[in-house]
Amino acid sequence: MENFVRVAAVEDLSPGSTLRLVDFDPPVTLVRDLGGDFHALDDACPHVGASLVRGVIHEDAVIECPLHHGLWCLRTGEPRKYPARVPATVHRVEVRDGGVWLSV
Template sequence: MVRIFVCKKGSLGEGETIKLEKAPIAVVNSGGSLYAVGDRCSHGNASMSEGYVEDDGTIECPLHSARFCLKTGAALCQPATVPLATYPVVTDGDRIFVDFSGVLL
């Protein structure tokens, strides 16, 4: 199993995002669920970890306002048309990880 440590449980508050240091991934707490998506907007060179987490389970790019579904990575509006990559988030005790098992890097 290939995993990257994100943070301890409870360290990432509602609506907060953290960018992983070891991979271009943003981990988001939205609605009490954790999501991991590619950190670079598929439309422009903007960090999704600096984006705006919405109450409807989406994240908005801080550069051109493209919105993406946190669950599927789907691009929901222009100017983005290409989805963000998504990755499983797992917990092990009080630690949170992004799981890269089965992902071609």
């Protein structure tokens, strides 16, 4: 059985925004995509380790690294555009009772 912890309220993030969760090792970036869905991934670009919390959110649940502009799918972690070659580590997220919950 998965354990979940509440990491934010739904209203804490507007569509297209991010939040760095530093209480995890490694830190996690919580993302609300442009469609309003929530995602979470390790806050380190798989290419060179840059923080993804300042990444640009694109249509189709994609995040762009602010350093070298690689693209990753927020749903699967799969790389979408070079120099992204290695998948990002994604984490399961649930929305319930007005909160955003992260699997730990």
